[in-house]
Amino acid sequence: MLLVTGITGHTGKYFLKELINNKYQGVIRCVVRETSDTSLLDNSGLNIEKVVGNLNDKSFVEQIMPGVEAIMHIYNIHHSPVIVETAIKNKVKRAILVHTTGIYSNFKYASQEYKNVEQKVFELTKQKECPTKVTILRPTMIYGDICDSNMSKFIKMVDKLRVIPVINKGESLLQPVNARDLGKAFFNVLLSPTETSGKVYDLSGEKPIKMIEVFRIISKEFNRQTTFVSVPLSLGELLAKSIKIITLGRINYVEKVQRMGEDRSYSHINARNDFGYNPMSLEEGIRIEVKEYLEAKDIR
Template sequence: MKLQVLRRQVLDKLKLSNRGVKMLLVTGITGHTGRYFLQELIINNYEGPIRCIVRESSDTSLIDKSGLEIEKFIGDLRDEAFLDKCMKGVNKVVHIVNIRHTLPLIQAAIKNNVQRAICVHTTGIYSKFRLASEEYQIIEDKLKDILSETEINITILRPTMIYGDLVDRNMSKFIKMVDKLRFFPIVNNGKGLIQPVNARDLGKAYYNVLMIPDEKVKFEYVLSGDKPIALLDAFKLINKYLNKKTTFISFPLGFSVFIAKSLRLFTAGKVDYIERVQRMSEDRCFSHEEAKADFKYTPEPFEYGIEREVREYLNKQQVG
């Protein structure tokens, strides 16, 4: 029986290498938005071979049960030789895992004559604060230099604040805070605008961009949530769905920055929240009209998504 399985695997690999089918390479498919991208590939019966870069510790159960023609490459994206090996025979790349890996990945793609790459970056690059934008700007400036000397087709996707379930690093934290704190501190009356985007909508967007013909896709798309919402109003929605009676206490921006500076001084620079506090009053909302026009991008309202996530949180609390 084991011999038959082994023989089948060998035949499949030979079949794949001989038929000249164009291969899709995906990074970050086991991550938060990557899992929803995988779901879209499954729902739409994606045809063709897929190569997924995963870590040794990654949970690949969804990949294994997908029914798609997927091969797993286990390794480190920081390994140049590994990246070169991954790109052999690849036609398109969907890079989800982290903007910090974009440059070496694109260089490996160019070396192996990959035709198209879709890279998930961030709207954080638009922030006026250095901590939020400087590193991203440096990466993208270097990327533009690389692209000026090659013909690879690149598309940059820029999600806003990502949420959607308890593995997100944004709203899940706020849900816990609102649940635990009777008195909840906010900066500048919570007037700063945000536009959270659900991971489910991003998975659909990644797939739809992949399906756009190369000659019609734009260089970049903003993938924001349905509509802007004030930070305080987002907290109040969380409070409502938690059925809590939380009191929100506003502190002036200047006072909040003073406290953050004092904390940095007291800890000799080990704890520095100054720019994080300042960003609480920065509007982080962006239009997604180009995405809507080009591939009918229609993210769900925040009210629906956050109610689902709060419900998931409460169910987990009951089980725990």
């Protein structure tokens, strides 16, 4: 039995589509919430077993683990330690954990939390005669459709503004990854236990690109001329901190601004070698998302 968390989420739905397209055989136990849209699950034609619950409840995690042979944990890195701990107790063979390249950030406060989570996972799996083999997948900035919280914001900015501020001339490097490519990667890792067990992979987009070029690609899709104004990182930080103070911490973009000044590009060569990871170009991915955005506007 395969246990999946986060299958109704942004990247999870693309993993589900891979399971459907490849006519996955076997029982799939899916953790969902009462408010989750499970229509794609219900009409998948797969052997789906839905369980409603909250991963914050350790007793719930213990209840869903018996009979499980493999885990695809997509939903929330912070649940990984309890997932792995319970998997070990139930002698689950494999656990594939979706984490984040945010662990590498020099600015993001949460990066230390990510490091703590992975350290805990490593400690658990180093136990003598541990029955569970763990694979960790670290996506970069995820985009793919208008429900993402990254590229969709850039697209809206280009659509609504003719002048856009960019930190430090937009020279920092990004390597956004399309959720469709992640869905394929998750499926391929699932089918490659020998090659991937016990390893950690960075899952990035096709190639590094400057942030200013990302905006230009989006502008080209809109067939518009956009003016970009460079803002020093120090000024951006000052404005973000001022907004945080004025709103009593309700609006806090300090770390987001800080990360705009650092490179966020990571090699996926190991993923390519071990399970054939081959992400689409950013131009293709943005074309898909801008089209979806415009179609949604027309519907409104």
